[in-house]
Amino acid sequence: MMNSLSLLLAIDVQNWTYILVGITFAIYIGIAIWSRAGSTKEFYVAGGGVSPLANGMATAADWMSAASFISMAGIISFAGYDGAVYLMGWTGGYVLLALLLAPYLRKFGKFTVPDFIGDRYYSNSARIVAVLCALLVSFTYVAGQMRGVGIVFSRFLEVDINTGVIIGMLIVLFYAVLGGMKGITYTQVAQYCVLIFAFMVPAIFISIQMTGNSIPQLGFGGELNDGSGTYLLDKLDGLSKELGFSEYTEGSKPTIDVFAITLALMVGTAGLPHVIVRFFTVKKVKDARKSAGIALLLIVILYSTAPAVAVFARTNMIETVSNQPYAEVPKWFKKWEDTNLIGFYDKNSDGIIQYVAGDAFLKGEDGKFDFSKPNVETANELYVDNDIMVLANPEIANLPNWVIALVAAGGLAAALSTAAGLLLVISSSVSHDLIKKVINPKISEKGELTAARLSAVAAVCIAGYFGINPPGFVAAVVALAFGLAAASFFPAIILGIFYKRMNKEGAIAGMLVGIIAMLLYMMKYKLGWFDDALPDKSEWWFGISPEGFGSIAMLLNFCVSIVVTKFTKAPPEEVQAIVENIRIPSGAGEAINH
Amino acid sequence: MANKNEHLQKDNAKAYWKENIKYLSILLAIWALVSYGAGIVFKEELNEFRLGGFKVGFWFAQQGSMYVFVILIFVYVRIMNKLDKKYGYDE
Numbered sequence: 001m002m003n004s005l006s007l008l009l010a011i012d013v014q015n016w017t018y019i020l021v022g023i024t025f026a027i028y029i030g031i032a033i034w035s036r037a038g039s040t041k042e043f044y045v046a047g048g049g050v051s052p053l054a055n056g057m058a059t060a061a062d063w064m065s066a067a068s069f070i071s072m073a074g075i076i077s078f079a080g081y082d083g084a085v086y087l088m089g090w091t092g093g094y095v096l097l098a099l100l101l102a103p104y105l106r107k108f109g110k111f112t113v114p115d116f117i118g119d120r121y122y123s124n125s126a127r128i129v130a131v132l133c134a135l136l137v138s139f140t141y142v143a144g145q146m147r148g149v150g151i152v153f154s155r156f157l158e159v160d161i162n163t164g165v166i167i168g169m170l171i172v173l174f175y176a177v178l179g180g181m182k183g184i185t186y187t188q189v190a191q192y193c194v195l196i197f198a199f200m201v202p203a204i205f206i207s208i209q210m211t212g213n214s215i216p217q218l219g220f221g222g223e224l225n226d227g228s229g230t231y232l233l234d235k236l237d238g239l240s241k242e243l244g245f246s247e248y249t250e251g252s253k254p255t256i257d258v259f260a261i262t263l264a265l266m267v268g269t270a271g272l273p274h275v276i277v278r279f280f281t282v283k284k285v286k287d288a289r290k291s292a293g294i295a296l297l298l299i300v301i302l303y304s305t306a307p308a309v310a311v312f313a314r315t316n317m318i319e320t321v322s323n324q325p326y327a328e329v330p331k332w333f334k335k336w337e338d339t340n341l342i343g344f345y346d347k348n349s350d351g352i353i354q355y356v357a358g359d360a361f362l363k364g365e366d367g368k369f370d371f372s373k374p375n376v377e378t379a380n381e382l383y384v385d386n387d388i389m390v391l392a393n394p395e396i397a398n399l400p401n402w403v404i405a406l407v408a409a410g411g412l413a414a415a416l417s418t419a420a421g422l423l424l425v426i427s428s429s430v431s432h433d434l435i436k437k438v439i440n441p442k443i444s445e446k447g448e449l450t451a452a453r454l455s456a457v458a459a460v461c462i463a464g465y466f467g468i469n470p471p472g473f474v475a476a477v478v479a480l481a482f483g484l485a486a487a488s489f490f491p492a493i494i495l496g497i498f499y500k501r502m503n504k505e506g507a508i509a510g511m512l513v514g515i516i517a518m519l520l521y522m523m524k525y526k527l528g529w530f531d532d533a534l535p536d537k538s539e540w541w542f543g544i545s546p547e548g549f550g551s552i553a554m555l556l557n558f559c560v561s562i563v564v565t566k567f568t569k570a571p572p573e574e575v576q577a578i579v580e581n582i583r584i585p586s587g588a589g590e591a592i593n594h
Numbered sequence: 595m596a597n598k599n600e601h602l603q604k605d606n607a608k609a610y611w612k613e614n615i616k617y618l619s620i621l622l623a624i625w626a627l628v629s630y631g632a633g634i635v636f637k638e639e640l641n642e643f644r645l646g647g648f649k650v651g652f653w654f655a656q657q658g659s660m661y662v663f664v665i666l667i668f669v670y671v672r673i674m675n676k677l678d679k680k681y682g683y684d685e
Contacts, residue, residue, distance in 0.1 A: 076656075081637075084655035088629045091660045095625050098667045099618055103674075217657060221647040231647030249641070249652040259634050266629075284685060289674060293667035300660045307656040583611050585674075586683040 016405030017156045024194050024409050025171060028416070031190060032175030032183045040448050043180030044111040044428050050185055050281040056294025058188035059278045061195065061413070062421035063090075063269075063299055065141075066148025068306075069195055069414035073393075074386030077310035077317075080240070081251030084307075085258055089265025091296060091303055096270040098292035102279040104497045106288035107582045111280060112425075113273040113489060114433040120496040121504035122575050124438055129511050131433045133488040134273045138422045138429075139462065141274075141481045145419035146467025149412060155339055155391060156408035162468045168416065169464040176420045176427075177456045184420045185281060191413035196302060198410025202394040202403050203305045206312045209397055216308035236315050243322065244357035248314070253545075260548030267554050268482030271490035274421040277428075285585035313389040316396050321382065322355040329353070332395035336388055343371040343383035355382040423463065427456035480522055483550030487514030491557040500579045502561065505568040510561030518553040522546050610681040617673050621666050629659040 011019075037043040050058070068090070076083030108116055114134055118127030146165050153164025175183045207219035211232060224232050237247045246252045253261075269275065278295075279288045321329065326346060336342045343361060344353060358378030364370035369383050391411075394404045431452035436443055443451070488511045495502040495510075526546035528534035537545075544552060570576075632640055637651030645653055678684040 081652055081655060084633060084652075087656055088633055088659050091663050092625065092629050095622070095663050095666055099621060099670055218646075221645065221653070223647065233647045233649075233652075249649050255634060255637075259630060262629065262634065286671075286675060286678070286684070289667075289671045293664070293671050296667055297664050300664050304657055304660055580607065583614075584607055584683055585678055586685050 011401060013401045013404050014157065016402045017408045020402070020405050020409040021157070021412060024190075024413060027190050028171065028175060028187045031186045032179045035179050035182045035186045037178070037180035037182045037449075040111075040432070040445055040452065042182045043449055043452050044280075044424075044432060045277070046180075046182040046185045046281045048281060049283055052282055052287045052291035053294055054185065054189050055278060055282050055287070055291040056298060057192040058185045058281075059275065059291065059295035060298035061188040061192035061417035062278060063275060063295070063418070064192075064195060064302060064414050065418035066145055066152070066411060066415035068302065069199065070148065070152070070387050070390050070411050072303075073306040073309040073313065074389035076307050077314040077389045078386060079251065080246065080248040082253045082258065083310065084251075085253075085261040085265065087303055087307060089262045090269055091300055092262070092266040093269025094292055094296040094299070096266060097275065097279075098289055098296070100494055100497070101270055101276065102288045102292050103285045103585060104582045105276060105493070106279050106282065107285050107585060107588045108578075109280075109588055111277075111432055112428050113276050113493075114429060115437070116496065117489075117492055117507070118433070118437060120575065120578060121492075121507045122572065123504040123508070126492075126504055126508050126511075127433060127437060129508060130489070130492070131429050133484060133511065133515065134425055134429045134433075137272065137481050137484050137488075138274060138425045139459075139466070140484075141272075142419055142422040142426070142459075142463040143466035145415045145422065146463050148415040149419070150467055151387075152408055152411040152415065155341075156405070165464055165467040168412075168419070168467075169460050172416055172420050172423060173457065173460045176423050176460070177453050180452065180456075181277075181281060181424055184417075184424055187420065188417045191417040192298065194413040195410040195417075196298070198406040198413070199302050199390075200305060201406060202397070202399055203309050203312075205399050205403065206316075206393065206397045207308065210312055210315070216305050216312075220308040220311040232311060232315065236311055236318075239315065239318050239322075243318070243355060248311070254543050256543050257545050257548050260544045260551045264486050264548050264550030264554070265482050267490045268484075268486040268550055271485035271488070271493070272481070273429075273485075273489065274418075274425045276489075276493075277425060278421070283588075285588050309393065310389065313393050313396065316393075317384065317389070318355065320396060321353050324353055325351050326353055327351060330396075332392050335395075336385075336392055340371070341385040341388050341391070343369060345371065345374040345381055347374050347376065347379070347381050353382055354379055356380045359383075419463065423456055423459045426459040427452050430455035430459075480518075480526075483518045483522065483546075483553060484515060486550035487511075487518040487553035487557055491554055491561055495558070495561055497579065497582060499562075499565075500576055501565060501570050503565050503568055503571045506561040506563075506565030509564045510557040513560045514553045514557030517556050518550060521549045521553070525549075606681055610677065610683065613677060614674070617670070617677070621670055624662065625666055628654060628662045633659045 041047055072086055105116060110116060114127050114130035117130035146168055149168030150161040150164035153159050153167060154161040175187050203216045204214055207216040208214050210225055211219040211222040212225045213219035213222050220232055224230050224235060233249060237249055240248045282288050282291055333342060356379050358380045359375050360380040360383045361369040361371055362373040362375050394407060431448055435451050436448050492507045492511055523529040525535055525540060633655035637655060640651035641649040643650040
């Protein structure tokens with residue numbers, strides 16, 4: 001007994017990572033083989049008989065991406081209060097989903113979001129606009145996920161990022177193509193368990209270490225464990241101020257921008273097709289509501305822990321490196337320095353790390369900080385990447401090797417589950433909404449299933465390509481995906497349900513105006529394509545950042561939709577009857593292939 | 595007869611929808627109040643108060659509003675299940 005225990009303790013991080021990642025991958029593949037899809041219905045909506053609990057878990061895993069798992073706590077830890085935009089934005093959208101969208105879309109009972117838009121607005125043009133939006137949103141999002149898979153592989157297993165992307169592609173390909181929505185749903189259930197365990201274990205360990213409280217959500221509002229009687233947050237506020245950052249609990253963004261970003265993220269969340277389709281998989285309208293609640297509960301477990309992790313990690317980080325001699329830094333510091341997630345340049349050659357506000361380095365041509373070019377205008381000597389806060393947190397806190405390896409398995413679960421959900425939206429948009437509904441309505445079920453599988457393969461390849469050769473606008477990608485979803489789908493669906501007179505002219509005009517406004521604002525103020533240099537913040541409309549502009553584009557969409565509808569003729573009787581029908585929860589039946 | 599029945603059904607559906615909208619409005623008002631109100635617009639004022647080590651505005655922004663969101667959905671699920679029964683739409 002003693003022997004095997006010491007053997008377990010002797011396993012190093014890398015081998016633990018191989019073991020844990022290997023086991024989890026074997027589970028995913030096993031589930032995929034067990035839950036192969038035999039019909040289009042199984043492929044698109046998992047047969048329509050998923051229980052609310054399973055659907056809630058799958059939705060949570062689908063939702064929590066590499067960004068939620070790896071980057072969010074780090075972003076919050078550098079942004080302080082401002083990080084709340086992600087916390088509220090990415091959870092508040094579920095209230096909108098549960099109350100305004102999911103039950104009615106489930107009652108409507110089709111396979112995809114463009115299905116709803118196409119039928120409700122009795123128009124193939126509306127359907128095609130919706131397909132294009134779905135593809136644009138999903139591709140921007142999925143490229144980031146594949147990149148996330150590559151990064152986790154390269155950081156923990158020391159393989160090349162590109163090899164990591166390819167391994168990730170093969171795994172997703174295997175279970176998405178074989179199992180469709182059915183395979184994806186049940187692998188996502190497993191992935192939720194892996195990722196939540198991997199996120200919570202280090203958080204609980206560190207909370208106990210720093211505050212003596214085993215619940216991180218309470219711990220970060222508690223007193224420090226060192227007997228000083230100081231509250232952790234007060235200490236962090238003090239440290240931040242001392243080093244020239246703004247106070248942690250105060251933040252630095254203007255209120256209107258915080259408001260706009262939160263709104264854009266909430267509405268965008270409710271409009272993302274890969275989240276919406278999850279509610280087509282349950283049996284009844286009642287189940288759709290309930291599973292939205294379960295999904296949010298499961299998401300909030302991670303999301304309410306993230307700000308705690310952010311505070312622990314930030315405090316730990318400052319205390320470990322600030323004003324410490326570089327020669328004596330802990331091992332993890334050097335390790336992450338090798339992967340360029342930490343950069344240090346001794347500007348005043350005193351051998352001590354000065355970590356204060358301001359950029360330590362100048363940006364190179366690729367827009368990343370160049371560690372050979374110190375920024376002499378600030379005294380700051382240290383660059384720390386956002387991702388460090390979750391990836392290196394267990395090492396900073398000296399946790400056992402298996403906990404460190406667990407983080408890798410969790411990050412992969414988060415990235416793969418989201419990628420799979422997105423790929424399904426892409427493949428069903430092509431095979432169902434384009435091929436079956438527009439190009440060749442006579443296609444057989446078998447033919448459609450083959451088309452769905454082939455488009456999944458093509459989608460994986462394209463996503464992998466973008467994962468390996470990320471386009472220059474990667475930084476804009478997330479904001480863009482949410483902004484587009486907010487500006488296109490959300491108003492069209494809401495009005496389709498709550499405004500019976502809403503017609504196709506209004507919907508199409510609204511979606512087009514919304515998307516175009518969003519794209520133009522993004523190109524001008526995020527990418528700087530229309531000017532020689534990126535325009536300054538002071539030029540933003542009403543002080544709203546490109547990340548928050550989705551809320552303005554959404555309002556534009558609503559206004560244009562309603563005005564155009566008022567001046568054009570009411571939708572036909574049978575469409576108004578559809579609207580009356582989806583407002584009543586009973587008789588949903590199963591999602592059917594008309 | 596069939597016609598009358600259809601009318602009754604329509605009235606039933608209308609009444610159901612009206613009540614649904616009423617509950618939606620109340621729940622969404624709370625949704626907006628905790629996030630945009632307590633967490634963003636009135637954050638500074640609320641930060642004058644404390645909840646253990648948390649300033650209250652900060653707590654709403656990074657914790658409280660999320661908990662309220664979860665509660666809101668489950669309250670909605672309960673209300674709607676009752677409403678479905680009342681109007682004979684449960685299954």
